Structure formats: structure tokens, C-alpha cells
Amino acid sequence: MAGAARRIEAVLEAERDQLALWLPVALGAGIALWLALPRPAGWYAAMALLGGVALLGLAVGPGTRLGRSLLAGGLVALAGLLLIWFRADWVASPRIDRPRVAEVAGRIEAVERLPARELVRLTIATDPGLLLPPRLRLNIDEADLAGPVVGGSRIVVRARLLPPAPPAVPGAYDYARAAWFAGIGATGKALDRPRIAAGEAGGFLLWLADARARLSQHIEARVAGASAGGIAASLATGDQGAIAEEDAEALRRAGLAHLLSVSGLHVSAVVGGVLLLTLRLLALSPALALRAPLLLIAAGAGAVAGIAYTLLSGAQVPTIRSCVAALLVLAGIAMGREAITLRLVATGALVVLLLWPEALAGPSFQLSFAAVTALVALLDHPRVAAFAARREERLAARWGRAIAVMLLSGLLIEAALAPIALFHFHKSGLYGAAANIVAIPLTTFVIMPLEALALLLDVAGLGGPAWWLASHALALLLWIAHRVADAPGSVAMLPTMAWGAFALMVAGGLWLALWRTKLRRWGLAPLAVGALWALASPAPDLLVTGDGRHVALALGDGRVALLRERTGDYMRGVLSEAAGVDAEPLPFDALMQARCSADLCLAEINRGGRRWRILATRSPYLVDWRRMTRACAAADIAISERRLPRGCNPRWLKIDRPLLARTGGLSVDLDRGRIDSVAAHVGQHPWSVFR
Known part of the structure; x- marks a missing residue:
């Protein structure tokens, strides 16, 4: 035991500069525990466990790095759990309970x-x-x-x-x-x-919101093409409402959706552009160049521009995170310190989690910090830093080196974002790295400067030529998105992923990114286990929405069949994604093994070595009692949006309004005979309607 303790202490001593980076991870772990555990009994158990970790740190000894790490980690994680619990109770507000x-x-x-x-x-x-x-x-x-x-x-x-x-x-x-x-x-x-x-x-916030809306309308009117105007507006104000759904889906499938949300890329472009422009303009004066602290003044101008852009774009969580990070970078530049470090990322995460702990559950927070953490960790690696360092060489070699670093960064970021995209959206673009090599420079160095120039020239009514160029650049961006999105195999689909698989992949990724010695290699183990677990997640055979109106049957050939032919686009997307299917859904009526009338549908499917008969109602009208009871008796599963009669007794499962009121939407795995429910996931959190 003493020898093991000495080895652990030696490892932590070698990683002493990285230990502080785990504070936001511990805070987030406490928040995640409260969100993932469904019931108060689990929350109290988690509190006891985290308190035990802190006490173990005291027992090991606060004079050792292991003891201090356990003590701080346990207490910070416990603080995170209590913070999100308190936050959920603090924001409680009345709501209606029925339409x-x-x-x-x-x-x-x-x-x-x-x-x-x-x-x-x-x-x-x-x-x-x-x-x-x-x-x-x-x-x-x-x-x-x-x-x-x-x-x-x-x-x-x-x-x-x-x-x-x-x-x-x-x-x-x-x-x-x-x-x-x-x-x-x-x-x-x-x-x-x-x-x-x-x-x-x-007040000021309402005035700012109105100014943002007017600016969005102005940009949309000046740019040719509805979706192009919507993208231009989103770059300036964060307003994505004018982007057509088919174009937004193409951007998502191509891995370019991050360009629509004002975040690090956009804030960095604004802050860096203002800083550079201010520095160049002030340096034109010999007196100022010799006597004034131009870098400090330029950093201040960049900070003002970053804060103004954050407010103008709606001050969403990714924008605030990026603004905080940019301000820290500017402070580091002003003090002559190295600014782009993982400590900067950790500080931004701490600020966001302390103010908005619920943001941890959202894909925006996760995608933003995963991308930045992966990028900074990659560029901080000694071999990558040595390869990317500037040197005296030919122009072709310099450009080749820059493209290689960009491609490597894109591949790593895509790998880091894939588990998050698959967990939240059940899909991930496979060609995003290649698309971003063109799209990011196009957006950063062409579209955004042209848009800024056009807005500036509009003050004098001379912005037409700049808007024309911006429109063509935006059209090129949309063309790239559609070509990549339509390429064969451009999107990987996965059904609903288990929480445990996602947690293992996140833990493994953080372990790889935050340590610097050979200890980081151990992160590959949980990452691989989580990935295999996710890939092995079984696709549901049957999906039933919480209102009982929509039923999706997985056909096993990459398609799903929907009970109602007129199901809206949103619900079609939800059911297809939950089943891990990318193909256009079919109606029950098109199935050879289904018989449908205006009121009832009976479908058959082979799963688990047997034939399942599934009966579903699809009209609000009552069916003859005798006919209904006979149909139920011949079916394994009966589904309805209303209360089924007592005489309806299917052989295995009866899903109707009383059951769905207790369970919410259902996911059924016929091979294993397992049923998963929304109520089991939401549990007894304050927003749950199943408490």
C-alpha cells in the first residue's frame, strides 16, 4: 500500500500543473449526477458517495497531492450537485398541466x-x-x-x-x-x-433585442437568397429563423452547423479583427507608436468589440463562453503571458457552470467545450507544436504545413464531437473535417469581413457591391454543404445511446486531453469501452410517442414505418432518429405484412424467433366492441391514443392513454423483451409530469 501510494504521488507530482484543470470536470460531474439519476434516493446516495470521497482525501492526508485531489474533487462535485438542485428549485414557476x-x-x-x-x-x-x-x-x-x-x-x-x-x-x-x-x-x-x-x-435589454431584430431584417433584405440571408443574419445576430429547414439540415449533415451558432469562431474573428485593425491604425502615428502602449489599447478595443458582439448576438451560452475566453486571452496578451491554454478553457467552463449549471445538459455547451478542449490539447502536444511552429521555408511547404495542421485539427474535432452528436441527435457527419477546411476560412476571412464592410458602407448607402460579393460567398457555402451532405455515407446514425456509454466516452476523452504524461494513454480504455457499448446499443423495434398518436415500427432494413401517413416533419424526424434510421419513413399501409382500415392497423414483424402481431388505432372514432376485443385477443401488442376497453386483452402488452400517462413515450425491444420509458429517464426531477 505504501509503495502504491508513493507511485501515485509521483505521478500526480509530474502532473501537478494539470490538476487544477479537473476542478470544472468535478463540478460538472456533480451536476451530471443530479441530472442523470432519476430519483431523490439516488441524489442522496450520490451526496453520501461524494462526501465519502472527500473524507477519504482527509484520511489519506491533506498534505499529499492524492489527499488534496480527493478532498477538493469530492467537495467540488458535491457543490455541483447541490448547485443544480438549488438552481432547479430557485427557478420553479407555475405551469399548466393540461391543454x-x-x-x-x-x-x-x-x-x-x-x-x-x-x-x-x-x-x-x-x-x-x-x-x-x-x-x-x-x-x-x-x-x-x-x-x-x-x-x-x-x-x-x-x-x-x-x-x-x-x-x-x-x-x-x-x-x-x-x-x-x-x-x-x-x-x-x-x-x-x-x-x-x-x-x-x-430597458436596455429590450432595446437591444429590437435592434437585433431590425439588423436581422436589414441583412436578410440585402442578401440574395432566403437561406443565404438567414445565414448572414445568424453570423451577425445569432438569428437562425430565416434559414430553410432543408438548408439547415444540409449544414448539419455536412458538419457545418457550428457556423450558424455564434461561438468561438465568430467571437475570435471579431475580437482579432478589431485588435489587429486598431493596432495597425494607431501605429500609423509615430508619436503614438513610440509613446503609447498600443498593444494594451488594441486589446481594450478588442474586448469592447467582443462584449458588444456578445450582447448583439443574444448572449447565448456558447457566445458568453467564447467572450469570457477572448477576454482572458486579451488579458494574457496585455500582460505578455501565454494566453491559449487549457487553463483558459477550464476558467470559461467554471464561469458558465457556476452561473448556468443547467447548460451542462445541453448539446451547445458540450459541443463547444469539447471542440475547444480537443483543439487546445492537440496544439499543446509537443510533437504537434513542433510540427506547426513557424520556420524559414518555401511558401508551398508553409501552406502545406498549415493545411496539414488544419486537417489534423478537423479530424480530431470531428472525433471529439461525434459521441456528443450521436448522443443528442443520433447522427454525426463523417465528412465534416474536409468540409470545414474550406468552410471555416471562407466564413472567417471572406463572408464575415464582407458582411462587416457592407454594413459599414450601408451607412452611406454604398453597401450594394459588398452585399453582392457576400451573397455569392454564402451561395458557395450552401453549395458545399449540399454536396457534402448528399455524398454517399455522409452521415452515421445510431439509436438512443445509453447514459453509461456516453459517460465512459466523455471520461476517456477528458483523460486523454487533460493529462500530459504517459498517464493520458489510460483514457483509451474507457473511450473504447464506451464506443463499443454505444455501437452495440440495440435499435428499438417499436416506438410509441407519449400521446399514443404516433407509432414507428423498425423494419430491420434501415427504414421505419409510421402509423399515420400525415405525420409532421418534426415527428417523422424524431422517430427516425430515435430508431437510428436515415431513410425516409414509410406508411404502415405500404407494408406487405400490414392490414389497415381507417380506424385500425394490424402489422406483423419477426423478432426474437417469433412473429409479433401489433394492433394500433389511428382514428378518434370508437370501434365496435366485439370487433375490437377480437382484434386485441389476436394481437401481441395493442396501442391506442385513447383508453382501450377492459375487454381488450392482448397477449403481451396493452399501451393506451392510462398507461402512457404514467410512462410517457415508450421504446420496445422485442428481441430482448425490454421496454424503456420516458418516465424512467425523467424520473422525479421538478419538471417531470410523471411524479
């Missing part, structure tokens, strides 16, 4: 334009006394609005309201959780033309 139609009156807090869908989404602070949640979100048709909607205005409208929706099926997006932390108690759709009147003057 209803009501007259909504209140003050408009935020306006989100969705021109591609011909909608405007409003966040409304409702008037007291209406028996409505204090805050709700409404979609309104653009045709029902007389003109632009301004934040701070008063609105009265009749709307159909719904509770914030839990995941439709296990592994789908949990909007109820996002709405809980945003304080939104209902969502809905306006049923008539709203009455909007000017309200009291808003």
Missing part, C-alpha cells in the same frame, strides 16, 4: 422571428389574475401581424396552450427541462389575430 384555450394578455418580453416557417415566436409575461403561468411562449402566423412586433408591447390574443412537452420517446429532446429553467409554464399557438399596442418603454 386549454385561454385569452392571453400581457407584455412581450422577447420576439423571435422565424421567416422560414412564416411564424413569429413571442415570450410573454402574462398579467396577474388570469390564472395563467407568469411566462409563456406563443407562435403567431406572420400573416396575422400588421407589422413588426416590438419588445415591451402589450398583447391580447386567444390561444391554445399546452404544457411544456416532455421527450416524445426515450432519448428525444426534453423541452420540459429547458422550459423549466427558462421559467416558461406553457407553449401554444394563437387562434386569431392578436391585438398589439405600444407598452411602457423597455
Whole structure:
């Protein structure tokens, strides 16, 4: 034991500069435990476990690095668990528990334009006394609005309201959780033309939101092409509402969706451009160049530009993280210190997690920090740093070296982001590294400077030529996205991934990135185990949404069949992704082994060495009792969006409204006879409707 302790102490001594990097990891681990464990009993057990880790550190001895690491790690992880628990209780707000139609009156807090869908989404602070949640979100048709909607205005409208929706099926997006932390108690759709009147003057944030909306409209009007204008607006303001869904999907499949969200790439371009421009302009004066601290002044100008750009683009979590990182880089430059380090990334993560611990569960936080951490760790590796270092050589060799480093960075970032994309979206682009080699320089050095120049020239009404060039550059970006997205095998699909597999891959990736000695190689073990576990995750044979209306049957040949032929695009995508399928879904009616009427469908499927008969209702009309009971008796599984009669007794499973009210959406593995439910994942968290 003493010898093992000495070896561990020697390893930690060699890694002493890296130990601080694990503080945000410990904080995030505590937050993740509370989010992943479904019930309070698990939360209390986790608290006891983390407290035990801290006590073990005391027992080992706070005078040793191992003891201090265990003590600090246990306490910080425990603090993370308590922080997210407290945060969830602190933001608690009333919400409706069933659909209803009501007259909504209140003050408009935020306006989100969705021109591609011909909608405007409003966040409304409702008037007291209406028996409505204090805050709700409404979609309104653009045709029902007389003109632009301004934040701070008063609105009265009749709307159909719904509770914030839990995941439709296990592994789908949990909007109820996002709405809980945003304080939104209902969502809905306006049923008539709203009455909007000017309200009291808003504060700075409302003025900023209105300025952002006006700037987005101006950019969209100046750029040729609807989606091109939407991309241009997203680069400036973060507003993605004008991008057509087919173009947005092409960007996602090509691995270029990160260009749409204002994050490190965009903030770095703005801050770096302003810093360089300020430095060059001030250096034109010999007096200033000799007497003034030009680098410090330029860094201050870059900081102001970064903060202004963050506010203008909506101050989302990735933008705030990038702004904090940029400010730390500028501070390092001003002090003459090395700025681009993993400590910088760790500091940004700590700031975000302390202020918004719920951001850890979102793909935006995970993708952003995974990409930055992987990139900095790669460039910090001695061999890569030596290869990328500047040297006296021919231009061709210099460009070749830069392209090689960029390609290697792209491949590593794609590898780091793939588990996160597969976990959240069930898909990952395979050619993103190659696409980004062209798309990132095109966006950073062509599109964004042209857009900035065009906006500057628009002050004098001379921005036309710059907008024309920007439009063609954006058209080229969309062309690249569609060509890459349409290439054979461009997307890898995976069904819902187990939490354990994802946790192992994250732990292995962090182990590889944060250590510097040979100890980092041990991270390959959990990474490989997690990847194999994820690849071995069985695809569900049957998916049923929480309302019972939509049923998806996996056919085993890379396709799914849907009960309702008129299923909307959003639900078609949710069911296909949860099944790990990329092909266009088929209707039940098209299956040779299915018999359907207007009210009932009976489908057969071979799984687990037997033939399963699945009966589903697909109309709201009552079926003759005798006919229904006979059909149920001949079926293994009966599914309905309404309550099935007591006489309906299928051989294995009866899924109807009473059951779904307790379980939410279901995922059924017929080979293994396993049933997974949304309620099992959401558990008893405050936003759960299954408590």
C-alpha cells in the first residue's frame, strides 16, 4: 500500500500543473449526477458517495497531492450537485398541466422571428389574475401581424396552450427541462389575430433585442437568397429563423452547423479583427507608436468589440463562453503571458457552470467545450507544436504545413464531437473535417469581413457591391454543404445511446486531453469501452410517442414505418432518429405484412424467433366492441391514443392513454423483451409530469 501510494504521488507530482484543470470536470460531474439519476434516493446516495470521497482525501492526508485531489474533487462535485438542485428549485414557476384555450394578455418580453416557417415566436409575461403561468411562449402566423412586433408591447390574443412537452420517446429532446429553467409554464399557438399596442418603454435589454431584430431584417433584405440571408443574419445576430429547414439540415449533415451558432469562431474573428485593425491604425502615428502602449489599447478595443458582439448576438451560452475566453486571452496578451491554454478553457467552463449549471445538459455547451478542449490539447502536444511552429521555408511547404495542421485539427474535432452528436441527435457527419477546411476560412476571412464592410458602407448607402460579393460567398457555402451532405455515407446514425456509454466516452476523452504524461494513454480504455457499448446499443423495434398518436415500427432494413401517413416533419424526424434510421419513413399501409382500415392497423414483424402481431388505432372514432376485443385477443401488442376497453386483452402488452400517462413515450425491444420509458429517464426531477 505504501509503495502504491508513493507511485501515485509521483505521478500526480509530474502532473501537478494539470490538476487544477479537473476542478470544472468535478463540478460538472456533480451536476451530471443530479441530472442523470432519476430519483431523490439516488441524489442522496450520490451526496453520501461524494462526501465519502472527500473524507477519504482527509484520511489519506491533506498534505499529499492524492489527499488534496480527493478532498477538493469530492467537495467540488458535491457543490455541483447541490448547485443544480438549488438552481432547479430557485427557478420553479407555475405551469399548466393540461391543454386549454385561454385569452392571453400581457407584455412581450422577447420576439423571435422565424421567416422560414412564416411564424413569429413571442415570450410573454402574462398579467396577474388570469390564472395563467407568469411566462409563456406563443407562435403567431406572420400573416396575422400588421407589422413588426416590438419588445415591451402589450398583447391580447386567444390561444391554445399546452404544457411544456416532455421527450416524445426515450432519448428525444426534453423541452420540459429547458422550459423549466427558462421559467416558461406553457407553449401554444394563437387562434386569431392578436391585438398589439405600444407598452411602457423597455430597458436596455429590450432595446437591444429590437435592434437585433431590425439588423436581422436589414441583412436578410440585402442578401440574395432566403437561406443565404438567414445565414448572414445568424453570423451577425445569432438569428437562425430565416434559414430553410432543408438548408439547415444540409449544414448539419455536412458538419457545418457550428457556423450558424455564434461561438468561438465568430467571437475570435471579431475580437482579432478589431485588435489587429486598431493596432495597425494607431501605429500609423509615430508619436503614438513610440509613446503609447498600443498593444494594451488594441486589446481594450478588442474586448469592447467582443462584449458588444456578445450582447448583439443574444448572449447565448456558447457566445458568453467564447467572450469570457477572448477576454482572458486579451488579458494574457496585455500582460505578455501565454494566453491559449487549457487553463483558459477550464476558467470559461467554471464561469458558465457556476452561473448556468443547467447548460451542462445541453448539446451547445458540450459541443463547444469539447471542440475547444480537443483543439487546445492537440496544439499543446509537443510533437504537434513542433510540427506547426513557424520556420524559414518555401511558401508551398508553409501552406502545406498549415493545411496539414488544419486537417489534423478537423479530424480530431470531428472525433471529439461525434459521441456528443450521436448522443443528442443520433447522427454525426463523417465528412465534416474536409468540409470545414474550406468552410471555416471562407466564413472567417471572406463572408464575415464582407458582411462587416457592407454594413459599414450601408451607412452611406454604398453597401450594394459588398452585399453582392457576400451573397455569392454564402451561395458557395450552401453549395458545399449540399454536396457534402448528399455524398454517399455522409452521415452515421445510431439509436438512443445509453447514459453509461456516453459517460465512459466523455471520461476517456477528458483523460486523454487533460493529462500530459504517459498517464493520458489510460483514457483509451474507457473511450473504447464506451464506443463499443454505444455501437452495440440495440435499435428499438417499436416506438410509441407519449400521446399514443404516433407509432414507428423498425423494419430491420434501415427504414421505419409510421402509423399515420400525415405525420409532421418534426415527428417523422424524431422517430427516425430515435430508431437510428436515415431513410425516409414509410406508411404502415405500404407494408406487405400490414392490414389497415381507417380506424385500425394490424402489422406483423419477426423478432426474437417469433412473429409479433401489433394492433394500433389511428382514428378518434370508437370501434365496435366485439370487433375490437377480437382484434386485441389476436394481437401481441395493442396501442391506442385513447383508453382501450377492459375487454381488450392482448397477449403481451396493452399501451393506451392510462398507461402512457404514467410512462410517457415508450421504446420496445422485442428481441430482448425490454421496454424503456420516458418516465424512467425523467424520473422525479421538478419538471417531470410523471411524479
